[in-house]
Amino acid sequence: MPILEVENLSKEYKGKGKMNVFRALNGISLSVDSGELVAIMGPSGSGKTTLLNILSGIDTEYSGVVRIAETSISEMSKNELALFRRQRMGFVFQDYNLLDSLTLRENIMVPMVLDDQEVDDINTKTDETLLLFDLGEVKDKYPYMVSGGQQQRAAISRAIINDPEVIFADEPTGNLDSKSSSIVMKTFAKLNALKGATIVMVTHDPFAASYCNRVLFIKDGKALLEITRDNKERRAFFDSILESLAFIGGGEDDL
C-alpha cells in the first residue's frame, strides 16, 4: 500500500526578470510503499533536496500533488503542515539539527514536549529510544560534547519518537566518517526491519544507498532511473548503484 504518492510535481525558482526562471523539479511522479527503505540519488542541483523539502512539507511553494497516508499535504496551511510534520513524519538532517542548549535526551523528547504529551509517556518513550540506539551513556551530554555519529543517532531517535508514518533523511551520513556512516545506516536498516518504518533518504553516498531496498535516480528535476535491491547481496547492489550513477552521469564529485 503506498504511504507516499507524488504526482506531477514541479518547482520553479524565479530570479529577477521574466525569463530568469530555474526549474528545480520538472513534473516528477513517484510512489513509496509502507515499510520501504528508499534512497533518492542524483548529481548536485538535480533537485534531490528540493524534492525532500516538498515531500516533508518544509517547502510549500510548488505545483502538483503530494499525498502522505492518503492525506494531501498540498492543501494544508503552514501550521497544519507543521503539526502534521511533527506528529506523522520524522526527520534526519545532514547537520543533525539538534538544539545546542538542550541535552541529547532533551533533544529527543522535543517533538513530544511540543505536543504537550503526558510526562510519563515522554519519559518512557525517550528512555526506550535511548536504549534502542545505545545512547544511554551520553544522554545527559550536550550536542557539542559528543561525536557526530552519536549526534546523528540522537537525531534519528528524535525522528522516530512520535512513531511517524514516514521518516525523511537528508544526507544523513554526509557529515560522518565511514565507520559512523555504517553505524547510522545499520540503525536505519534495523528500524526498517524491526519496526517496519518507511524511510525516504536523499544521499550522495552509494555506500549508504546500498542499505536501501530501492534507489531512485533523478537528474534535472526528472526521475531518470529506478533500481531495486530484490534479493541481491548489499555488495552487488552497491555495484549496481555505481553502474547506474555512471549511466546517468554527473560530476565526479558526486560519487
Added chain:
Amino acid sequence: MTFRRMAIQMFKANLRRYLLFFLCSSFTIMVFFAFYSLYINPDFNDPYQVNGMVSGNLYAPFLVMRVFAVLFIVYAQMAFLKFRKSDFGLLMVLGMTSHNIRKIILLENSLIALASILTGLGAGAVFSGLFFFIISLFVNIGGSSFSLTLESYLYTIKFFGIIYIAVIGIQLILTLRYNIVRLLKESRTAERSLLHGKITGIIGVVLLGISVYDMITHYSPDDARMMLINLGVSMVGVYLLLSGLGDWMKLFISRSSRAYHKHLMFSSDLNYTLGRSKIVLSLITFLVFITISLSGIIFYITWDAENIPVKNNPYDIAYAEVFGKNSLPSETLSEITDHGATPLTSHQTLEYIDLFNFKVFLDQNINTLIGTDYHVEKDHFLNLALVTRGEEWKNQRPEMSTFEMKLSSGNHTLYSQGLIFKMLFNPVPNLMNGLHVIVNEEDYMALKAENKKAIGNLQLLNFKDWKKTADIDAKLNAALAKYNKDNTESWYGNERQEALVFSTKSRISDYLQLQESGRFGIFVISFVGLIFFGASGIVLHFSIQTDLERERIKFRKLNKIGITSKDVARIIGGPLKVLFFLPYALGIALSSFYVVSSSRVEMSTALEPMWFCLLVGGAYLLLQVHFYRIYTKIYTRNMLAHIELLDVPTTNNTRCKFNSNYDNINK
C-alpha cells in the same frame, strides 16, 4: 583597493547598523546638553528670580542623567562592537592583522563619537531652547531668560569626549585578546562570565539583605555617603542575583517533572538569556529604580502640598521684629489684615532675646502661648529643635550640653535639661540663623536686662482660611520691606537679600512654592522617566538583536522538526517576558523599599510615598506591557517570516508563485 578605501567601504555598507547607535548617542548628548544649559543658567539659579525649590529640583535628575549618560554610551559602544566582532573574525581569516582591526575600530568609533557629539550639540542648542520654553509654561521663572554659554558646550564636549576616549581605549586594548575562532563564534556564543551559578545568586541575595538591614537601621538623611554605598551594594546584589537566577530557576523547574517537560525550552532559553543579559537587566533595574523613586517622592510631596505647609508652620503667617527691623506700626498691620480676603482670627506675640548665635525664650511665655507645660530649673536650659520630623530624627540632632550666659557679672553656665523636638512656631528666616534655647524666668530676666536692644517679638497671625492669605502675605512683605528701607539701616547692602531675610514665613507661600516646584519636578521627572523608558527599550532591543542570529538558527531547526506559529510565539514570549518585566519588578520593589525606609525617617510617614511609588511603577509597567506586546508581535512576525511559517494567502492551488528566487536555492 587601499586599506583606507576598504575601511570606508565597510563603514558605508554598515551605515544602517551605525544609524541606531549614532541616533541613540546623539539623543543622549542632546538631552544632556539641554539639562546642563538649564542647570548652569545664571538666571534660573538666581533665588530672587526662581524659587530655590524649583531650581533645586533639577539637581537629582541631572545627577541621574549624568550616570545614565555614562552607562548608556558605554553600553551602546560595547553592544555595537559585539555586532562587528564576527566581521572582524572573518577579516582576520582573510589575513587582516590585529593592527588593521585596531585601525578600523579607531576610525569607525571616532567617526561615530565625533558625529554624535556634533549632532548632539547642534540638536541640543535647538532643543534646550524648547526645553526652557516648556519649563516656563510650568513654573514661574521670573525674568529668567534662555541663554547658551560656551561653558555648556565645553562641558558637554569634555564629558562625552572623556567617555568616548575611555571606551575606545578599552576596546583597543581588548583587541589584544582577539582570537579568530572566538571572534567568528562571537555572535552565537554567550558572554563567558565567571559569575554564574547558584552560589553567586545566594551572594546576591545576601548583599541585598545586608543593604536592606543597613537601610533600616542606619539610614540618616545627612549621610549621603552611606546612602551611596548602600545603593552600590544593592546594585551589585541585583547583578549577582541576576547572574545566579537562571540556575536557580532551572533547579526549581526541574524539581517537578511536569514543569520540567512543560518548560523545557523556556528553562534552557532562560538560563542563556539571563546569563547574557544580566548587565542590561541590571542597567534597566537601575533606571527603573531611579525613575520610580524620584517620581514617587515628587508626586507625594505635591500631593501632600497642603499638609506640609501646615506641619511646617503652626501659624498662618509669622514674622519677627528685632533690632528695629520689621517694627511695623499696628495701624499698618491692621490696615493689611482688615482688608484681606479672609478675616484675622488671632494675633499673638512671643518675646525672645536675639543673641545672634542663640535665640533665647522664656518657658512661661511659651507655655502661655502654646499651652505646653515646660518647666526649666534654675541653672538649666532646654534645647529647642524646630523640626516636624519624627522620633527617628532625634538621633540626627545633637544635644548642646551647656549654654554660657555672658553677663556683665561674668559668665554663667547653664546645663541642658533636655531636648524638645517640636515645631512650636513658624521658622521665620531671621529667627533661624542660630540655636534656640528655653530658660527659666530668673536667667531670662538677667539676660533681658543686659540685652535690651536684642529683644525681639515674634508676631504670629492666624486667619479664618489660610489658603486665602496670599494677598495679605504679599502686602505684608511689601510693607515690611518698605518699613525697613525707610526706617532702618540696610544690613546687607542688598535690597533683595534684605527683603528675603526679614520676610514673613507663611503657610501660603510655602504652599505656592511647593506647588510650583512640584509642577516643575513632575515635568522634569516625567521627561527623564520617558527618556529612561525609551532608553531601556533601546537597550533591550540591542540585547535581543545581538542574539538574533542564534535565535534564527534555533527556530530554523525547530521548524524542520515541525513547529506551529503558536509554538513559535510561546517559545519567543517566555524569555522575552523575563527580559521585559523582571527589571521592572526588581526596580519597583527596590524603589518602594528605599522610599519607604527613607521617608519613614525624613517625613515620619511611609505608606503614602510607597503608594505613589507603586502607582508610578504601575503606570510604567502598563507602558512596558504595551511595549512588550508590540515588540513581541513584530519580533514573532519577523521570525515567522524568516522561517517561512507565515501563511501567505494563496490565489490558486499552486504555491510556486510566492517568494521564489535564487536565494532559496542556496538554503
